[in-house]
Amino acid sequence: MRGLGTRTVLYQQNVAASLGLYNNEYLSVDILHEKGPITAGELSKLTGLATGSVTALIDRLEKNGFVRRQKDPNDRRKVIIVPLYENKEEVFNTYLPLHTAMVKLASTYTEEELELITQFLGKASDVLEEQIHRLSSTTRNKSSS
DSSP states (O other), rough: OOOHHHHHHHHHHHHHTTTTTTTHHHHHHHHHHHOOOOEHHHHHHHHHHHHHHHHHHHHHHTTTEEEEEOSSOOTTTTTEEEEOOOGGHHHHHHHHHHHHHHHHHTTSOOOOHHHHHHHHHHHHHHHHHHHHHHHHHHHHHHHHH
């Protein structure tokens, strides 16, 4: 799992670089892909970046066409960050070889095996999420001491 995690991080860094983005920018793009439209404050919490850093990050992503800002219909003081990159051809083309290779790999397993693998990966993601929260709480406690 650790080796897979390392390769995932390295792959993500290379994807970011190929799209002309810094890793934190592309990490934010991936978070938006997973979570959908969220506020800048929520993005700050999820990335661990200060709100000022997130504002500058959103400015860069908006300038490059990866997100747009939208007024929150329920609270006019808030701005929602909406991901736009899904239709960007460069993102599609960057991920296509990985997608093709993963589909090919998946075709070597039975439906039952794929169900088990999917279940394991879902539970592994939950464990990682729990550990992220544990570590970020520990980090916050150390920095406030």
